[in-house]
Amino acid sequence: MGCFGCGKRSSKRSETTNVDKKYNDTVKNRKTIGGTTSDKRDDQTQPCSAVDSTKVSPYRDVNNEGVVVVKEKEDQLALDVKGLNLNDQAAATTTGKKAQTFTFKELASATGNFRSDCFLGEGGFGKVFKGTLEKPDQVLSVAIKQLDRNGAQGIREFVVEVLTLSLADHPNLVKLIGFCAEGDQRLLVYEYMPLGSLEDHLHDLPSGKKPLDWNTRMKIAAGAARGLEYLHDRMKPPVIYRDLKCSNILLGEDYQPKLSDFGLAKVGPSGDKTHVSTRVMGTYGYCAPDYAMTGQLTFKSDIYSFGVVLLELITGRKAIDNTKARKDQNLVGWARPLFKDRRNFSKMVDPLLQGQYPVRGLYQALAISAMCVQEQPSMRPVVSDVVLALNFLASSKYDPNSPSSSRRRNGSFRRDDEEKRPDLAKETESDGSS
Ligand SMILES: Nc1ncnc2c1ncn2[C@@H]1O[C@H](COP(=O)(O)OP(=O)(O)OP(=O)(O)O)[C@@H](O)[C@H]1O
Ligand SMILES: [Mg+2]
Secondary structure, eight states: OOOTTOOOOOOOOOOOOHHHHHHHHHSOOOOOOSSOTTSOOOOTTSOOSOGGGGGGOTTEEEOTTSOEEEOOHHHHHHHHHHHTTOOHHHHHHHTSSSSEEOOHHHHHHHTTTTOGGGEEEEOSSEEEEEEEEEOSSOEEEEEEEEEOTTSSOOHHHHHHHHHHHHHOOOTTBOOEEEEEEETTEEEEEEEOOTTOBHHHHHSSOOTTOOOOOHHHHHHHHHHHHHHHHIIIIISSSOEEOOOOSGGGEEEOGGGOEEEOOOTTOEEOOOTTOOOEEOOOOSOTTTSOHHHHHHOEEOHHHHHHHHHHHHHHHHHOOOSBOTTSOGGGSBHHHHHHHHHTOGGGHHHHSOGGGTTOSOHHHHHHHHHHHHHHTOSSGGGSOOHHHHHHHHHHHHHSOOOTTSHHHHHHHTTOOHHHHHHTSOOHHHHHTTOTTO
């Protein structure tokens, strides 16, 4: 649930066991913009007066005997919703029967009391632990995210996450199993995604870890696009995700991608409206320039972020990389001039692919990303077109052993293959910014 306003976190640990190294690595500098950790994180459209009040635990009540009691778990989520002025219908749905409620004790015991060897990672919301829920007939692996009460994110993100995921049901969205809203504790319980996040497979690979191959990258891109299509086109009301990035694409068995972290999600514009005005939130490098400058959020803001993710998949470069020369630090800034000349395209591809990609597929994938990251939101495609194109790309399996692939790896591909390439330079000419 990273967003502008999530300040840098630094690890306070000094030991250097493997678990702690992972901890230290994941609590890395997050490039987020829009303020400091002390900023209020509510949007202009949804005034939120009670965000910080949970720290003094408004959920306690005194019974007839003068004993402080903790209210029913469902009531506490409803109170969160009320305090945030979210609409009652949504609140009713939330406390509906989809997500289970857990006690803090149940979740503590599922994670061995949040043991460090169950630690999976940490984001703006707090730490994430692997847990095991024992049911009468099965043992279920889950990921448990615990709100850091001193952290940058809060009750708003918690409630929006529960609301959105309670309403959603799609194979490319992570499933919310339940939550705990006991006292001032806020925890979210998700299905466990065994392969972690896309970021773990794309950037800073530990030595010996195999990079993703071309087919898997296209499969991930297509699945993530389908998840986004569900949010934009099939949810009622439609939802703008606002936090699409590699660390929020989680991977299940066989690299099945699922979008996660809906704390920043917003209901899309309705009626004649073209946008929703919000305080700017999101993550550096992924945020559409039009949204960053005006605060006007549209479905096309998500399309821009998707284009950045697709570029990361193709190039293996990070959305923002401070280790590069200043002019190349922003991935889109680096890519735009290169989009103009087809002779650059083979230089853009991730060197870790070692030439194992289809030339035509590369050009098509670059064309899609170039269209998504156009400066003008109206020039960006709608998500259904992105899905169509990526489903096609993902279903055209690349075989590294085919004769044309080996010809190219030997450096003799140019004439034959180049003629079949789509004219990407032409397609991107309309992007005045490049
Ligand atoms: N359902 C899950 N299954 C397995 N691992 C998970 C799950 N959810 C999160 N993780 C792990 O925990 C890490 C932290 O996730 P989290 O969403 O809190 O932060 P983030 O996405 O890295 O940053 P941000 O706060 O900016 O979204 C992820 O990178 C992932 O490795
Ligand atoms: Mg995340």
